[in-house]
Amino acid sequence: MSAIRRAALALVLAGLAAAGVRFRRGGPVPLQQGGWRELSRPELK
């Protein structure tokens, strides 16, 4: 019984650790200013 409890505890702790790693950040924040545009031919002289 004690082994089962220990295993369950280990699983819960592992799940919490994984969730912490997974949700630590919300992901990239989009750029607030500016943007990309293709270089035109005159710019490549």
Added chain:
Amino acid sequence: MRAVVVGAGAVGVRAARHLLFLGDVEALVVIDPRARRLEAVVESLGPPATAGTNAAGAFDGADVVVLCAPTGHQEAAESALERGASVVSVADDVATVRSLLSLDPEARERGRHVVVGAGFAPGLSCLLAAHAARSFEAVEEIHVAKVGTGGPACAQQHHRAVRGPAVESRGGVWQQRRGGSGRALIWFPDPICGVDCYRAALADPVLLALAFPGAERVSARVGASRRDRLTARLPMMRRPHPEGALGAIRVEVRGRQGVVHHDRVLGAVDRPAAAAGAVAAVAARWAVDGRLVRPGAAGLATLAEPGPFLAALAERGVKAAVFEGAGATSSTPVVTISEE
């Protein structure tokens, strides 16, 4: 032009096809140890492409040798130089790039070119840096970031690169940093957008520091996932993919114009193997046509006029982009999250 392409992988096939499109190719010999793959590639390319078996023999009479195989670049380059051919190498690991650069005296003596790192990054990254540098009187910093891989050899190199050590130039002194450290959120051109990038064993700083000896800092980072970083020190867990998805490069050059310090950010999005093939083919064409700046062994930032080269690449579908808009010149669109 008589050309030899060594390696019929994701990059080699593209390089051979672009060479044929660029025209004026009398003979194109493709070499690869995989007989069935080689036969299929030569058949798809059509004349004047032929299959070669013996690399050393195939180099006889060649004007240029394009090295796209995963290994053996230095030996092949030495052999090609001995036979009077110029060399274009898509090698992207630090040791190979340094060994190819050591061929500079011999290449100069023979009046031939050894274009080192003529792929996606290094290669296209060096051209973008050189083009951005033209906006400045003095270049102070260059920071390259790339995401994505080409064929299986490129994926394996990415795996090794994340393991490190990363090389960075600071004030002309080479520093080694731990691979997988220095996380920075880098914003690439659409549709790649924001990717976490890390220090890695990348060859771009080696070539760019040579081209811009006055630059105070030259660094490179690569996009990597948590799994990439976690497994970098282990053998690859599964076979690398035949070819990766869309990749991107972002090059930030900081410098001085008069008394004003500002930066310029250029980038490109493409399949890395496709872009690398185009860069290698145009470099080979330019080497034969005498359009490179000087003989010797160096990267494209040293050997090529970046504007016309990027224009030639644009004709082959590889297009460069510039980041601009509010905040683009005074601050950078990079958000550094942590310095590990």
